Amino acid sequence: MSKINKKSMGQFFTPPQIADRLVQLLEQQVGFALDLGCGRGQLGKSILKRFPLARYVGIEKDREHFNHCANLLTEQTIICADVLEEKALSLISDFMPVDTVVGNPPFLEIPISNHLVLEVKDAIPNFLSSGYKMRSEMLFFAKSLKQLKLGGQASFILPKTFFISEQYRYFREHIIDNFSNISLFELPSRIFSGAEVSTCILYFNYRKTKNQQLTLGCIDANGDIENYLKIDSAAAVTRMDFSYHRLMSESGIRIEESETIGSIGGLIHRGNMSRNELVRKSVPHFHTTSFPINEIEISLDDDVKDGIRFGQEGDILLARVGTRCLDRQVLVTAGKRAITDCIYTIKLPEADIDTVIASLSSKYGKLWRQINAKGSCAKYLTKESLLNMPLFN
Known part of the structure; x- marks a missing residue:
């Protein structure tokens, strides 16, 4: 597939070292893993490398990538279907729910509809929609979450904007209120071939924990964790990115107490x-x-x-x-x-x-x-x- 077609479909395939790191963040044994929009199967390959006895189910709509994935993971369940269509998940109902969901969903905007809004709200009740489009990553994440059993785990590549923008504050609140053992690692901006995008790997367990601390960090181009810190959940609602919290920690600034360019009349x-x-x-x-x-x-x-x-x-x-x-x-x-x-x-x-x-x-x-x-x-x-x-x- 050409770079132009890949970009128009929001497809930026996971480099092997990043796929390995995403899987290494999984803290529990993998019994059954689901990957919606599995592309060419790199996440599945990394899962089976670390958890040889795991079962893996992937759904991919692109026929070329589906064939590649099916040939790569011959003993696993790979289905050619469009995740955005209602019938897609019915094809794997016999396997659900699973103990692990992973994903690097397509990065693009899709036309919004009442049906899609309801699908997201079913998994993320405080979801807020605006305008005529929504992020496909949010939909893929919500669909995956609905297939995850209580106590299961997730490791997902998502846009950094979900973790820093006021527009997605509801998303951060949902994560903090409903999940535990949360960690978020920023990825290098040029890690995906043909794209310069700001992304993170989000990991969590699907169970509630009060007054928890979150682990924030950054990962280098080799997939190694460069640095990390811990923050309270209250601080994570405003922003969850490592870069921001490291800056505020090193500078000694308390944002709620400091003067700003705007507050002095700029x-x-x-x-x-x-x-x-x-x-x-x-x-x-x-x-x-x-x-x-x-x-x-x-x-x-x-x-x-x-x-x-x-x-x-x-x-x-x-x-x-x-x-x-x-x-x-x-x-x-x-x-x-x-x-x-x-x-x-x-x-x-x-x-x-x-x-x-x-x-x-x-x-x-x-x-x-x-x-x-x-x-x-x-x-x-x-x-x-x-x-x-x-x-x-």
């Missing part, structure tokens, strides 16, 4: 024209490539035409988009210049300018922006995340 504006538009108009401009090296101040001396947003004396300029330049910022000490739509200006009370530029320039200020950047490939910062950035003193 205002953020984005340029209103692209670089190409400004070039066509022959307007001198400030772009992501304009940041000086090793300097935090800049003097500008250009006139600005009406209708074009600009940065001026007292403004802090910083990159809005660009994976490699999100940690750049500069204070305008004189003059003004048009800015592209890839640049933000931060306007502040004069008394707070030095504090904010120092915070943005600090190790923790740069890490904050990297951790809070959104997007799969071209990373970008939202005004909301910047306004909520604590002042690292």
